[in-house]
Amino acid sequence: MIPTMKQILLLKQLITLYLIIPADGDEQQSTNNWKGVFSISSYTQYFNVDTDVVLNRLISSLYPISGDFFSKIDANPDLYGLVWISTTLVFAIASLGNCATYLMHRRSDHSTSWTFDVSYLNVAACSIYGYVLIVPLAYYFLLQYLGSNASLIRFWCLWGYSLFIFILSSFLLVIPFEFLRWTIILLGGGASASFVALNLRSYINESEITIVVISAFVLQMGLAIFIKMWFFA
DSSP, X not given: OOOOHHHHHHHHHHHHHHHHSOOHHHHHHHHOOOOOTTOGGGTGGGGOOOHHHHHHHHHHHTOGGGOOHHHHHSSSOOSHIIIIIHHHHHHXXXXXXXXXXXXXXXXXXXXXXXXXXXXXXXXXXXXXHHHHHHHHHHHHHHHHHTTOOOOHHHHHHHHHHHTHHHHHHHHHTTSSOHHHHHHHHHHHHHHHHHHHHHHXXXXXXXXXXXXXXXXXXXXXXXXXXXXXXHHOO
């Protein structure tokens, strides 16, 4: 039996509808991709971002007063900042910190030889990774305890991108002028701390836990001062 043209058109419409409208099981599968803490496939969805999205979020981290970062990542929070930005910062402050000490050594002391300090890399890795993992985790449990609706992935995303300005600042901290270094790190730390605090305030939206926002600002400034004191002293 040869199908008629009407039957062929009807079949094409059914195929098109099948491809466009997913089944209920497919929707559940797309919204529930978590397969356990130790499964790599559980985390791949948080790295599914293209270059334009990442650049937009990096630029947003440089404009802290907007306070709309959570609205930008709400549909697709990522862990790019948590992993790659923090890793870049570790190598940046370790290598540029050594470069800064070399320049200061050249200016002040010519009698002794300068040596590369490998311990900078160990300290940078422990401090940056520890900070960007533990601090958001602590705020997540604290806000859960206080009854606020918190998302750990979004907190990791926020704190990860907040480190981007420190990468830019570390290149300027090589300049061997102490007053200029303090100015740069305080401006960069203030911008990063404001980015975290203002977005956290807009996300929480509860006046009774203002101390949480203030403490986040202080911790971020503390990280900035630590970077200056340890790597660019």
